[in-house]
Amino acid sequence: MDTIITVIRSVPIFSGLDGDEMEALLRIAVDRRYSRGELIFSDGDHADGFYVVAEGKVKIFKMSFDGKEQILHIFGPGEPVGEVPVFSGKSFPANAQAITACRLIFFPRKAIVALVTEKPSLALNMLAVLSMRLRQFTVQIENLSLKEVPERLAAYLMYLAREQDAVESVQLDISKGHLASLLGTIPETLSRIFAKMSGDGLIEVNGREIRLMDREGLADLAGLDVEEI
Amino acid sequence: MDTIITVIRSVPIFSGLDGDEMEALLRIAVDRRYSRGELIFSDGDHADGFYVVAEGKVKIFKMSFDGKEQILHIFGPGEPVGEVPVFSGKSFPANAQAITACRLIFFPRKAIVALVTEKPSLALNMLAVLSMRLRQFTVQIENLSLKEVPERLAAYLMYLAREQDAVESVQLDISKGHLASLLGTIPETLSRIFAKMSGDGLIEVNGREIRLMDREGLADLAGLDVEEI
Numbered sequence: 001m002d003t004i005i006t007v008i009r010s011v012p013i014f015s016g017l018d019g020d021e022m023e024a025l026l027r028i029a030v031d032r033r034y035s036r037g038e039l040i041f042s043d044g045d046h047a048d049g050f051y052v053v054a055e056g057k058v059k060i061f062k063m064s065f066d067g068k069e070q071i072l073h074i075f076g077p078g079e080p081v082g083e084v085p086v087f088s089g090k091s092f093p094a095n096a097q098a099i100t101a102c103r104l105i106f107f108p109r110k111a112i113v114a115l116v117t118e119k120p121s122l123a124l125n126m127l128a129v130l131s132m133r134l135r136q137f138t139v140q141i142e143n144l145s146l147k148e149v150p151e152r153l154a155a156y157l158m159y160l161a162r163e164q165d166a167v168e169s170v171q172l173d174i175s176k177g178h179l180a181s182l183l184g185t186i187p188e189t190l191s192r193i194f195a196k197m198s199g200d201g202l203i204e205v206n207g208r209e210i211r212l213m214d215r216e217g218l219a220d221l222a223g224l225d226v227e228e229i
Numbered sequence: 230m231d232t233i234i235t236v237i238r239s240v241p242i243f244s245g246l247d248g249d250e251m252e253a254l255l256r257i258a259v260d261r262r263y264s265r266g267e268l269i270f271s272d273g274d275h276a277d278g279f280y281v282v283a284e285g286k287v288k289i290f291k292m293s294f295d296g297k298e299q300i301l302h303i304f305g306p307g308e309p310v311g312e313v314p315v316f317s318g319k320s321f322p323a324n325a326q327a328i329t330a331c332r333l334i335f336f337p338r339k340a341i342v343a344l345v346t347e348k349p350s351l352a353l354n355m356l357a358v359l360s361m362r363l364r365q366f367t368v369q370i371e372n373l374s375l376k377e378v379p380e381r382l383a384a385y386l387m388y389l390a391r392e393q394d395a396v397e398s399v400q401l402d403i404s405k406g407h408l409a410s411l412l413g414t415i416p417e418t419l420s421r422i423f424a425k426m427s428g429d430g431l432i433e434v435n436g437r438e439i440r441l442m443d444r445e446g447l448a449d450l451a452g453l454d455v456e457e458i
Contacts, residue, residue, distance in 0.1 A: 062367060064375035065452055072367060087353070088360035093367045116352065123345065123352035124316070130359035131317035137366040138291060138301060138322045144373040145413045146293035184374045223294055 016121030
């Protein structure tokens with residue numbers, strides 16, 4: 001298992017900090033473990049710091065009164081979690097739950113704000129992370145509001161192909177239940193769409209491996225321009 | 230009409246800059262006018278800077294292939310527009326259009342990044358703005374995915390009541406067409422819901438003034454806790 005300082009050194013937002021600054025982070029860092037399914041924080045909870053994932057996967061989600069959930073993000077090693085209230089408001093804007101056994105490193109708010117104030121590289125890295133997340137949210141809002149579920153699934157598969165630099169097949173990095181929640185639908189609907197897209201010759205599904213049989217057809221369904229493929 | 234330096238001094242994200250820094254901003258600022266309905270930038274356009282609204286109102290929106298639009302934000306004087314690509318990516322993630330005659334001040338990317346690097350107060354202000362927008366997006370995604378349109382409208386009215394510090398009535402600050410797009414619906418559906426809520430004694434509609442006849446009932450419909458009212 002990595003020591004905390006090894007984790008800190010591997011986190012992209014901390015790149016640009018020197019050895020002393022990483023040591024300063026080490027002194028305020030708190031090592032926390034969560035078992036699979038454990039809640040890390042709840043929507044509206046008072047926040048006095050943020051987390052970085054060291055091991056495992058965390059889902060960030062909103063929940064309706066009747067228990068339907070909408071996943072906003074799924075974060076893995078090296079990614080910050082719960083950083084919004086560090087800079088505005090005092091509470092977490094969503095729920096966070098461990099979807100595998102997890103190890104998170106917690107950093108208290110005050111110390112991070114002080115470090116951001118001293119280190120422009122950290123400020124720019126945090127600005128880049130928040131901007132990237134805003135960009136992802138604009139896509140998610142577009143998907144939920146302006147696209148039907150088959151278009152959303154096709155767009156997600158094309159996104160995975162870009163992420164994984166893959167041409168022939170992509171690996172789903174989350175369960176189909178989580179994928180349904182991420183795309184704003186239910187597992188039964190998602191299964192029907194997987195079956196329909198297979199029947200149409202767009203994909204072939206083997207467990208979590210999805211073979212892309214017709215990339216142009218998928219891009220077309222996703223509503224992407226050719227340059228975006 | 231205000232001079233550019235007066236506008237710069239009144240912009241919240243620039244608070245904390247000293248006189249020399251405001252003068253430096255003045256030297257790179259570009260004063261731009263847009264007529265009502267004019268497009269300011271398009272989704273995917275290359276971005277080499279961001280804007281601050283000096284006068285008027287700007288809507289930020291996504292558009293589907295068949296012309297349906299989803300509004301993400303409506304910004305007014307003092308608010309930054311199009312700042313995401315300053316810190317990540319190189320293109321605007323959505324469209325921006327003047328919904329009234331507008332005056333915007335444009336700031337080139339390079340100069341702003343240099344200033345953020347030197348001035349922690351600007352970095353923290355930008356971080357606060359981006360965090361706040363992430364928070365708003367989590368609410369919008371929750372609304373689109375987990376709430377029906379009447380709940381979204383009730384939540385929006387309660388939001389306006391908080392913003393306007395109002396108890397008895399709120400003023401819609403945008404047209405009903407824009408409100409429909411913001412809530413992810415069409416004007417006809419929104420009109421029906423306004424009529425239904427009036428019939429149920431929750432509100433009374435007089436043009437853009439909405440009288441809140443039953444705040445508890447509205448909060449209930451919006452799915453808010455009593456403390457959030």
